[in-house]
Structure formats: structure tokens, C-alpha cells
Amino acid sequence: MADLGADVPWADLKVYSGKARPRSRQTCPVTGLPAPYLGPWTGVPFANACAHEMLTQILNHKYVWSERLGRYIVRSGDRCLHRQGGGDGG
Numbered sequence: 001m002a003d004l005g006a007d008v009p010w011a012d013l014k015v016y017s018g019k020a021r022p023r024s025r026q027t028c029p030v031t032g033l034p035a036p037y038l039g040p041w042t043g044v045p046f047a048n049a050c051a052h053e054m055l056t057q058i059l060n061h062k063y064v065w066s067e068r069l070g071r072y073i074v075r076s077g078d079r080c081l082h083r084q085g086g087g088d089g090g
Helices: 049-059
Strands: 063-066 071-074
Touching: 049 063
Parallel strands: none
Antiparallel strands: 063 071
């Protein structure tokens, strides 16, 4: 029979439960900033109101994925909704 965990320093191990546990830092996929908020319907982390708005617009198909550019772009014919990060309409 194996002695599981014999090499673990159990006395030095910290155990967290509930609200006291440290939270991992998540990054906003729109801004690249630390994301203290989570989208209520998607669970996607976001940094601020502008990032949340852009994520909402992506879900509402205001942006489409460009295989050629490897990023979301504004649909053809739509005005540029977000200029940060290039803003080319494709």
C-alpha cells in the first residue's frame, strides 16, 4: 500500500475556503488590463465599461471574425464602433 502525500510538507500548506481564498488575476481580452469584473451572462472577464460594451457588441454580431487578420472587425458598411486597436472595417 502506498503512502500518499508522504513527501508533502503538510505543516507548511495553507488552506483557504470561501471568501477568504485569494482570487487569481484575470486579464481583459479587449484591453489587456487586469479584469476585476465578469460578464454576467458569459463569465468573460472585463476591465471597464468600454470593454464590456465591446464584448456586448461582439455578442450582438456588430463585429465579425476575420480569418485573414486574426481578430474581430466591424462588419462591412458599419461605421467604426471602436477605434482602439486599428479600427479597420475590413
